[in-house]
Amino acid sequence: MPINLKGLALSLVLTLVSAFGAQAAASCGDNSGKPATGEPIVIGAITGKTGPDDFSNSTKAAKAYFDCLNANGGIKGRPVKYLVEDDQWNPEIAAQLAAKLVNDEKAVLMVGNSSFVECGANADFYKKSGILVVAGVGVPRECFFAENYAPTNAGPRVSMLGAMGYALDKLSAKSVVCIGPNIPNVGTWSCDGIIQIAKDKGLTAETILMDPGTADSTSTILQAAASKPDVIILGLPKGVTVPLLTAAEEQGLNQSIKFLSAASAYDLSVPGTIGAGWDGNFIVNMEFNDLEATTPDNQNWLAVMDQYGQKSDPRDTFAQAGYLSARIAEKALMTLDPGNITRETASAAVRQVKNFKSDIFCAPWYFGDGQSRHNANSTTRMAVSEGGKWKVVSDCAPSPDPELKDVRIFEKSAGLN
Template sequence: MKRSQFAAVTAVAALALAATACSGDGGGSADGPIKVGAINGVTGLFQTPEVPQAVKAVFDEVNAAGGINGRKIEFISKDDAMNPQRSTEAAKELIDSEDVVALVGSSSAVDCGLNRATYSKSGIVSIPAVGVDPACFTSPNIAPVNPGPFKLLTAMLYYASETLKHDKVCMFYTVLPGSGGGIDTAIKEWSDLTGKQLAVKDTSVGEGDPTPYLVKAKAAGCQAILYNAQVGPWFAQAKTQGMQDVDIIMGANSYTDANAEVIPEGMNAYSGTEWQPYTDETLPGNERWAKIVGGNKIQKTAFSQGAVMAADVFVEVLKTIKGDITRESVTKAFKEMQPIAYPMVGTPWVFGSGDAHNPIEGSRFVKVENRAWKVLPEGFIVPGKK
């Protein structure tokens, strides 16, 4: 789907605030709640407890303003603890037992790959706050509100070669199971846009001693390194190797205050972000997010940004439905919706009728200065676009 055809149809200030013109029943009766589900990692290895909290806070705001034509939104989040069996059970419970009209704000690391077929078979849409694996972006009934790790990777490569003007761009990555194909696709997209190739590609990086990788990078003359593993040891050893003139660019998972604090002075450490950098609450879109999470004492993270955005765009599309709000009418509305310009991201968001959905592209970049992240001035970097 071509982003150049997108048209801005709304402003974030109007999102999710007032009662709407929607009417009819959904989930059983015209005056009952509109049931919305999510699968989140609240416990387990991939924990995002702030995500369902932020989604609920947006829906509470809508309900306090009168709901959707007087009907309240009932939000039901299931914790899958990154357990495959629990994730499939959660999807079945939400769809069959709870009779939700859609899934909004999911943040599970395993949900998309396990449940994509279930969502298609059930005719239900999912709008994850955080899309993680490739299945989140290659399924007909799933459309995340983040670029995802692979579109972000393309943006990081593009930033290294086109903004920082480096000829020798290298990659030292840890590859998670099932993500190798997505990484290769991202690299190809960058190469097709720029005509450039990686000087070094090493996807065997682990959590052990980083010295052999850094020696390899130094010998190859790497000017920029894309890196996604443990931050502290890597930068400590890079400084020991005298690599202060190398730009090291990390993914959104490394954009935390804790990581900024362990990077030695004098190192060039960057991170790509999927939304407006959350450490600057004055950036477009961040004011609303900060109001929601701050007012409800929710942890301020990039993932909570995705939660607020997912809930906001869901409400905006819900407001366009004429007649009954049911699973069928909600799915139809998302398949036929107009794009929504949301200032927290680089391109408009749209679900649409395609078999794959990765509408959000681009990244903003931050750099560590004095043990804290500084937002860089370029704005969103969308590969291939000025």
């Protein structure tokens, strides 16, 4: 009987497509494929979507994961009702929204929060209300110095000091300028760490704070370059960082000064946007794994985003953070009796998360029960812009931030990381 080569080739193609599709399927909940139909579990989040920059990528990813979870049995049959509010980068609005979600909507947890202002506005309120926050992206100092607030990201200070460590170890930097946002407990807090390390090593360091909404990129860059530093370290949102780099290239500074950044600039679109003039000259901290890593959980994050998110949702480091925060919440809630999921039981379950492993993290995440502050993610990588893409240039390394001393002591005493 003659072999139908055309038909065989088509069959092989279909088989490969089917296998690839099965491999790429998002994994969430019990993977039953059956929608959750029970009483919803209310989880809230506050993010800064409208303002100087859209900072809502974390909640977009958390929503995608919860949608995937709800399509696969939810929390033992109960779906998650995920309510996301926009604080518009306004502390007063952030406080009003927290009261709405906690008091009116009766949220049992806050998950995936990402904001420049809401930590400071709401940290005390969350503690008084007995609700825990598994944040996606903490920014101001209050996010990392609050009893009930535990971000999955490293934070701007730890991330910028990771970049500082790289500048010292790999670039032999002797002088540095730190540029941060003129936002309370963000820019000064982050740059102060760089200044302290530089002072301890006898190096030259300077801080420049800028208003993310109204700053003149060219004048800021010229001010930073005036002292002829070896490196300039940025700690700003992506939407502010890119114009600064454009201004720097227009002045020819991309060839004479190394520019580094916190993880806020680690986005797949950035290398192509800033162009070849920055190849090898723009180095960023990665609070998580390579965005295109082929490791299982990173691939699952991408699959979740593709199947349950929007095409326009960024696949960036903050989306990784939101995905992780949702998975941590899922892990905690899955330990509970589905008929007894309250704010009290949910909080108790999150407090018991001690060794949450994901290949997206450099080290396992934990809540730190009994601790007055949380910064479990403090081991990071670095990547450089090259050929329109990011190239990872370092292994996981602990941040040299001296402010982490108490965290390291706790981790050692608790046998963590």
